[in-house]
Amino acid sequence: MSRYDKVVIGSSLKAVLYAFTNNYPLFFAEERRPFRFDYLEPDVDLSCLKIPRAAKSLTTFHEAKVVGYSKEFLWERLLFLLAVEGRSPLSNLCGTIRYDGNTVTCSNEYSKIMEFTFDECFYFGDDNATGFVGQKSLDDDRYICYDYIAFNRGGKHEIDYIKTEDDFVREIWFYSSDRIDGNTPVKDACAVSILSENQLSDFDYSQTMARFKTIHEMEHRGMKGLFAHDYTTAGNPKHYKFRTTSLYRERSKPKHEYEPEAPNITIPQISEQDLLQDLEPACVAYDRLLRYW
Missing domain, CATH: 3.50.50.60 (FAD/NAD(P)-binding domain)
Known part of the structure; x- marks a missing residue:
């Protein structure tokens, strides 16, 4: 011993x-x-x-x-x-x-x-x-939740970080995708939220809603998906919608x-x-x- x-x-x-x-x-x-x-x-x-x-x-x-x-x-x-x-x-x-x-x-x-x-x-x-x-x-009954989101379309952009004013999806970190070998320009995202124990079991704060809110925050700031090689009748370029998948959620204990x-x-x-x-x-x-x- x-x-x-x-x-x-x-x-x-x-x-x-x-x-x-x-x-x-x-x-x-x-x-x-x-x-x-x-x-x-x-x-x-x-x-x-x-x-x-x-x-x-x-x-x-x-x-x-x-x-x-x-x-x-x-x-x-x-x-x-x-x-x-x-x-x-x-x-x-x-x-x-x-x-x-x-x-x-x-x-x-x-x-x-x-x-x-x-x-x-x-x-x-x-x-x-x-x-x-x-x-x-x-000390604190709130959890820090990390929702990882894969971008199947629209993952090529220059933004690395978005800060919001809400506890739900408070921060969005963009990083070179782990799903693709090498230093790929395609980015996935991690949405960081502060949630109570009750909110963890509420669908309004689920991984799916975190994914939707992430896309909303991106579009609200003018981010667009891939150019669709087409134009509207007004001459504006068309873009595909972001296509995403929820990967997994991690959370820290209170x-x-x-x-x-x-x-x-x-x-x-x-x-x-x-x-x-x-x-x-x-x-x-x-x-x-x-x-x-």
């Missing part, structure tokens, strides 16, 4: 940053990968991780939206470095984590794969980990307020920005790996 002084439980970006900057081992049973369109601020410098500065300008209907590094890319880089240094012993192989007040048992779908004890635990949230915290109250179930378990109250400021000195410990990037 292994024994650790301090461990981190969770796989959110904050959990991975905390483990990396403090050189603590990281364990998780639920992968909390950042949303693919979550970005850091453009002025954040990650050169210490050998990531070149690359501010990205997104085309919108107003002024360009400038974003920094992808949070997902940073998350993957940090997890890789932790794994190579042995600071993520189980990586993503663990299915459940159970703490009985003394021993932590990690299991996959077939059997127990590891047991360990700790002196202090820093908990960042993991729905497949039990015995660490108890639910105290519901935020809860937790209470540690043991005195040696801590829920760190630290911001992502503070952790990012500690990255550069923490990278010194990984210099033998980073020098080859």
Whole structure:
């Protein structure tokens, strides 16, 4: 059985940053990968991780939206470095984590794969980990929903991002389609909504309606489908209607307020920005790996 002084439980970006900057081992049973369109601020410098500065300008209907590094890319880089240094012993192989007040048992779908004890635990949230915290109250009962939409016709355009004034389809992110190999000019879309639990079961807020509202927002801003090689009697060009298909919906769980179930378990109250400021000195410990990037 292994024994650790301090461990981190969770796989959110904050959990991975905390483990990396403090050189603590990281364990998780639920992968909390950042949303693919979550970005850091453009002025954040990650050169210490050998990531070149690359501010990205997104085309919108107003002024360009400038974003920094992808949070997902940073998350993957940090997890890789932790794994190579042995600071993520189980990586993503663990299915459940159970703490009985003394021993932590990690299991996959077939059997127990590891047991360990700790002196202090820093908990960042993991729905497949039990015995660490108890639910105290519901911070926010709203879900963030991501509706992915395929454009079978009308997917070639220059727009990258649309912001609306509604909670339903609040943002629309356009990206080079994953359905087509290579760097295709055909774009699919992801519509981001903030919905309550009741709205999730209401057809008016379903994937189908999110798809319809996405098309409405595009047409409302003057976007048109493919040119139909024909003209109206008034001489205006005709365009085909957008043809779309709902791919799938993802949703994040509502935020809860937790209470540690043991005195040696801590829920760190630290911001992502503070952790990012500690990255550069923490990278010194990984210099033998980073020098080859």
